[in-house]
Amino acid sequence: MPSRITVLGAGSWGTAYAKVLADAGNEVTVLARRTEVAEALSAGSNPGYLPDVALPRMRAVTEPGAALDGAELVVLAVPSQSLRENLAAWRGLLPPDVSIVSLAKGIELGTLQRCSEVIADAGAIEPERIIAVSGPNLAREVAAEQPTAVVYGAREHERAVRLQELSKTAYFRPYTNQDVIGCEIGGACKNVIALACGIATGLGFGANTTATLVTRGLAEITRLAVALGADPMTLSGLAGLGDLVATCSSPLSRNRTFGTRLAAGETVAMAQKAAHGQVAEGVKSCSSARELGRRSHVDMPIADVVHRVCHEGAVPRAMVAELLGREAKPERD
Known part of the structure; x- marks a missing residue:
């Protein structure tokens, strides 16, 4: 069954992954920081990040509360070093029990935490709910529907399998792996x-x-x-x-x-x-x-x-x- 999915972040990779989710038949909402980006996404493009890419129908807003209302799965599409700051603002709005998907690839300065650890810490999220996305994910190629594969690293295998079902398309093939540490350090x-x-x-x-x-x-x-x-x-x-x-x-x-x-x-x-x-x-x-x-x-x-x-x-x-x-x-x- 398709799902209502919110992508928090409208950069190149966030937009490309939102496209994958929409192409897979889900109802996708994207949170953008700027009104002009939200308007462009709603009209089917994101020229500042993915010029000349036609996007499928998706909803885009600038208010976190509106973006997260009714979300059945949440994707974090912000850089690794700004994850903690953003989660401080979003923490009280994140729906309980839903899977939290991390697109960021990095190690936080100071704490030396992997992104899933930052999410668990700053977002008060149970580690079992977090899924780390890794693999060859050049955003422009994904948006152009060039064949690729990714891996979903998750402690709870069933959550990774569910995301696998929600994101598989003719050009995007997801695999699962319970080794979250390996997936994140590699990424x-x-x-x-x-x-x-x-x-x-x-x-x-x-x-x-x-x-x-x-x-x-x-x-x-x-x-x-x-x-x-x-x-x-x-x-x-x-x-x-x-x-x-x-x-x-x-x-x-x-x-x-x-x-x-x-x-x-x-x-x-x-x-x-x-x-x-x-x-x-x-x-x-x-x-x-x-x-x-x-x-x-x-x-x-x-x-x-x-x-x-x-x-x-x-x-x-x-x-x-x-x-x-x-x-x-x-x-x-």
Whole structure:
């Protein structure tokens, strides 16, 4: 049976996922911050985020109370670092017992919490109600109905299966996984590796360098995830390798594009301005991933290098040389 679903956030990924849900036959309401965005969505477009994409019929509003009234499932489509702030405003409006779906991929600065942990903490939501979405999810490709698959990480399998039923379309294939930690760490840390790949591409390096960063990045992510209690097999699937390949190789990736700008000599502030409001999550997640690695006694050399380039003024080309100059060791170490 279709459901009444509310998507809180009208950025590119929130809009693309709302389209998936509407295409699957659900009654979808989207919360937008700006009146002009809500009006455009109601009229079938979101030109500021997904130009030239025709959207199916959906309702869009600017008042959280109106958006959440009668919702049978709620999707959080805001950046990871603003989740807590938004949940403080929405907490009293969230319907009881419904599943809460997180589209954000990141690790909160300061607390080092994964997004599902932030939602449980700031929203007073039982962890069993939370579903984390991960996998290769480039918003523009999803909106263009190019075939893709995702994974729904949830402690309570039945909730993930229900969301699977509500979101499956001819172009969007969801899988389920009860390893929430693995799904979220893969989704958060791939942005950091994508920044590194963007830097390497911007410096003129080719496919060998990118493949090396992707492969060693996957090893780095897997070490951290396993140290936190994840199943290593999760990282060989959609939430790990799948998401990593898409984000590190596509020019549509905000994080990869951000990295190329840094390699060209732009500052973080300049690159953020050029992104026109689009968030490159890896810029902040590199710091929290590095710190989480230190807390867990896990070596995170790529995250460390990206952090220093983004936040300590390190020269990108020197950082590549530093990675290559690390002590030789067996591949599986």
